[in-house]
Amino acid sequence: MDKLASAEDALSVIENGMTVGIGGWGPRRKPMSLVRALLRSNVRDLTLVAYGGADVGLLCAAGKVKRVIFAFVSLDFMPLEPAFRQARESGAIEVTEIDEGMMLLGLRAAAWGSPFIPTPVGLGTDVIRNAPEIKVIDSPYDDKEWVAMPALPLDVALLHATRATATGVCEIESPDHYMDDWFIRAADHSVVSVDEIVEPAHFADPAVARRVYWERNCVNSVVHQPGGAHPSSSDPLYGFDVSHFKAYGQHIADGGYAAWAEAFLGADESAYQQSVGGLDAIQSLQLPAY
Amino acid sequence: MTFSLAELMVSAASRVFDDDGEVLATGIGLLPRLAASVAMRSSNPDLLMTDSQSFVLSSPNPVSGLKTHAGQANENWMGFSRVFDNLWSGARHALVGPSQIDRFVQSNISALGGSYDAPKVQLLGVRGFPGNSIRHANSFFVPKHSRRVFVEGECDVVCSIGYNPDRLPKGYAFSDIDVRQVITDLCVMDFQGEAFQPRVTSLHPGVTLEEVRDNTGFELAVIDHLSETPAPSPTQLSLMAELDPENLRAKQLKDNPPGVRAAPADAE
Numbered sequence: 223m224d225k226l227a228s229a230e231d232a233l234s235v236i237e238n239g240m241t242v243g244i245g246g247w248g249p250r251r252k253p254m255s256l257v258r259a260l261l262r263s264n265v266r267d268l269t270l271v272a273y274g275g276a277d278v279g280l281l282c283a284a285g286k287v288k289r290v291i292f293a294f295v296s297l298d299f300m301p302l303e304p305a306f307r308q309a310r311e312s313g314a315i316e317v318t319e320i321d322e323g324m325m326l327l328g329l330r331a332a333a334w335g336s337p338f339i340p341t342p343v344g345l346g347t348d349v350i351r352n353a354p355e356i357k358v359i360d361s362p363y364d365d366k367e368w369v370a371m372p373a374l375p376l377d378v379a380l381l382h383a384t385r386a387t388a389t390g391v392c393e394i395e396s397p398d399h400y401m402d403d404w405f406i407r408a409a410d411h412s413v414v415s416v417d418e419i420v421e422p423a424h425f426a427d428p429a430v431a432r433r434v435y436w437e438r439n440c441v442n443s444v445v446h447q448p449g450g451a452h453p454s455s456s457d458p459l460y461g462f463d464v465s466h467f468k469a470y471g472q473h474i475a476d477g478g479y480a481a482w483a484e485a486f487l488g489a490d491e492s493a494y495q496q497s498v499g500g501l502d503a504i505q506s507l508q509l510p511a512y
Numbered sequence: 513m514t515f516s517l518a519e520l521m522v523s524a525a526s527r528v529f530d531d532d533g534e535v536l537a538t539g540i541g542l543l544p545r546l547a548a549s550v551a552m553r554s555s556n557p558d559l560l561m562t563d564s565q566s567f568v569l570s571s572p573n574p575v576s577g578l579k580t581h582a583g584q585a586n587e588n589w590m591g592f593s594r595v596f597d598n599l600w601s602g603a604r605h606a607l608v609g610p611s612q613i614d615r616f617v618q619s620n621i622s623a624l625g626g627s628y629d630a631p632k633v634q635l636l637g638v639r640g641f642p643g644n645s646i647r648h649a650n651s652f653f654v655p656k657h658s659r660r661v662f663v664e665g666e667c668d669v670v671c672s673i674g675y676n677p678d679r680l681p682k683g684y685a686f687s688d689i690d691v692r693q694v695i696t697d698l699c700v701m702d703f704q705g706e707a708f709q710p711r712v713t714s715l716h717p718g719v720t721l722e723e724v725r726d727n728t729g730f731e732l733a734v735i736d737h738l739s740e741t742p743a744p745s746p747t748q749l750s751l752m753a754e755l756d757p758e759n760l761r762a763k764q765l766k767d768n769p770p771g772v773r774a775a776p777a778d779a780e
Contacts, residue, residue: 247592255716292637293638293639293640294636294637294638294639295637296636301636302635302636305542306634308622308635310630310631310634311626311631311632312628312630313629313630313631316629317628317629319622319637319638320630320638321638321640321642321643322596322637322639322640322643323596323600323640323642324642324643324644326593326596341643341646342646342647342681343600343642343646343674344643344678345644345646345681345684346617346642346643346645346670346673346674346676346679346681346684347618347638347641347642347645347671347672347673348622348638348669348671349638349642349671351670352628352669360682364683365682365683366681366682366683366684367681367682367683370647374709384770397565397566397567397581397591398565398566398591398592399591400591400592400593401592401593402696403593404593456593459556468602471720497704497727505766511579511580511581512564512575512578
């Protein structure tokens with residue numbers, strides 16, 4: 223089955239009010255070209271689930287978001303994501319703030335068809351005081367109480383992989399696939415952007431086949447977009463763009479989302495890439511080491 | 513041998529790992545990471561440590577001057593989802609720097625002031641603090657000991673469980689919660705006193721107990737035979753130089769103060 227699609231066509235399944243999970247981690251391997259396509263669309267009132275970076279920041283700043291389920295939103299080297307910070311401090315969005323591992327459990331519960339997974343994580347903290355939708359229950363097996371981390375089912379998962387076949391066999395060559403496998407398994411529908419399209423024979427090498435973290439029947443659409451993770455990284459192809467993140471922070475601080483969009487968003491991905499120096503410049507970005 | 517206050521703090525912080533055995537040592541921030549790395553290279557070579565990304569290393573990377581992860585001493589892959597498998601087993605000791613710590617040793621990295629729906633200042637979010645605090649040992653590193661950090665009331669957002677009777681979960685005892693030590697620019701504290709209250713265990717050279725109390729928003733107990741925080745050993749100092757070749761440790765505390773203060777003129 224050929225799953226290649228344009229970003230616009232692939233994202234046409236997203237309706238107002240849907241829950242969208244976004245893979246990657248902070249400034250790393252985010253499906254940013256798909257996020258930019260959402261920014262250009264009319265969709266709104268989304269609930270986001272993510273280990274967030276500029277994906278969450280931009281969607282919040284653009285007014286696309288009703289609620290964010292998060293443990294952090296950060297760009298690592300810039301600990302505080304500037305647009306998310308504005309959205310939070312102005313009370314523009316609703317939130318459910320949970321532990322990083324609780325998010326993993328919620329995605330697993332959704333993937334496995336369980337209503338919740340019991341865990342001690344969150345006990346004694348404001349995570350359970352502030353989010354009454356997360357229940358604390360007794361155990362049938364011991365005398366302790368447990369957090370019943372509810373399933374986090376996603377309507378749509380958006381991910382970025384290194385490369386894929388047109389049929390949706392996805393390779394992540396980066397050193398970590400993060401929780402992407404759980405995002406895609408928790409979702410009814412998924413869209414994966416990739417830097418490269420390959421033929422099925424690419425996966426005959428067992429070492430390469432081990433870098434496939436979910437099956438192709440988890441994938442609905444494949445969007446071929448070289449440089450599509452920019453300004454986040456798609457290690458080993460390119461690093462995250464420290465100087466663009468700084469410019470992003472400056473634009474958000476000085477003139478908000480409108481200033482950033484005016485300077486960079488463009489009418490399509492090609493225009494965006496031109497505004498940040500072109501695909502060659504993206505593909506020559508080195509990953510910072512620390 | 514002269515040493516800086518940052519080096520004294522790294523030395524003291526490295527000792528929190530001395531008796532840990534084979535656990536994952538995680539220092540978040542340059543000085544805590546340097547402390548864990550010094551411990552792994554000297555007092556406790558059994559520690560495990562990551563490259564802050566996706567590999568466990570048999571020997572720590574330098575905390576400054578690293579140009580590439582290529583060629584590092586990889587021991588095993590451990591992506592972020594597997595980190596939770598490891599840390600929820602309990603075999604980890606994290607050394608972290610919260611923005612607020614209260615008298616129950618609850619801590620906050622999430623947000624300051626305002627409300628849940630609109631905090632006055634959004635910080636990081638709770639990250640992994642809730643799970644870390646109920647599943648494994650934690651120590652805290654505070655570069656500027658003040659009442660802004662050691663708050664009078666409870667933390668604005670309680671991100672980690674502490675020794676608070678009102679929040680103790682059903683079926684739990686304080687002894688299930690393992691907060692080890694707090695290393696600040698003034699002193700070292702622990703929670704091994706009566707009722708797990710915060711307790712000063714050593715003062716840095718030239719620091720008085722009054723100064724610590726003036727800068728702490730809650731009552732402090734004091735250990736019997738209060739001592740001076742030991743100076744870094746020559747081995748620790750040479751490891752700090754090796755593991756931090758660009759001397760970023762000199763830029764972590766304002767004005768990089770010396771480890772031994774000049775005695776105040778009006779000292780009694």
